[in-house]
Amino acid sequence: MDERIRVTLDRGVADVRLVRGDKMNALDDAMFEALRRTGDELKGQRGLRAVVLSGEGRAFCAGLDTANFGKMASGQRGGERLLQGERSASGANPSQHAVMVWRDMPVPVIAAVHGAAYGGGFQLMLGADMRFMHADTRLSIMEINWGLVPDMSGIALLRGLLRDDVVRELTYTGRVFSGAEAHQLGLATRLCDDPHADALALAHEIAARPPQAMRAAKRLLDLAVDADTKTILLAESREQAALIGAPEQVEAVTARLQKRAARFDD
Secondary structure, three states: OOOOEEEEEEOOEEEEEEOOHHHOOOEOHHHHHHHHHHHHHHHOOOOOOEEEEEEOOOOOEOOEOHHHHHHHOOOOOOHHHHHOOOOOOOOOOHHHHHHHHHHOOOOOEEEEEOOEEEOHHHHHHHOOOEEEEOOOOEEEOHHHHHOOOOOOOHHHHHOOOOOHHHHHHHHHHOOOEEHHHHHHHOOOOEEOOOHHHHHHHHHHHHHOOOHHHHHHHHHHHHHHOOOOHHHHHHHHHHHHHHHOOOHHHHHHHHHHHOOOOOOOOO
């Protein structure tokens, strides 16, 4: 996977970098496989507390490798493969799982986005909990320009981020828009001169918080996207009941009362 993705672990933070910089981190079969395998392996990483997802070179991810579009131009029908084979626990096919694996991560994920995030690259950043980007970053839901629709979990993830009419306008036109506009629309969490550095700084701040409470908070926020109020209220009670009085919560309270840094075991 070193040819496509490099992972550095530091004090509970996984710095995940797409390293196909000469191709603007475009998505080929090897990159899809690397995204899936890296995400699946990190889910079981002991001591993991936060993830930063970014790309080296000129762009976060320019989308599907153009070689794949060349194959499509031949008119060969290959779409049936999207409906075949096993799907993940969240219902994703393999290409969707390359995105959903980051949303399904048990800890917070921050996408640091620069240069460009087009098509599949745009959808990849949606898998993160938060998106830090430069104001000049170029973004596009570009699939319509290739006679396609977003099919890497983009539609499922956008519904909780943007107004329905905004999603439709961006999807129907495939137009390129800036990070500054993305921030105005609510798609970018924060505008940064150095998205990667700022994302790492926040990831380490998150890593210093109570890890089990953080994971519980993410489970609740993920549940809130689709569940009804009754289900969410019960889930809140169950998560809180498991946390109250546990060693981690005792340490969090004691440290604050003693005005010292808390020390949490995984």
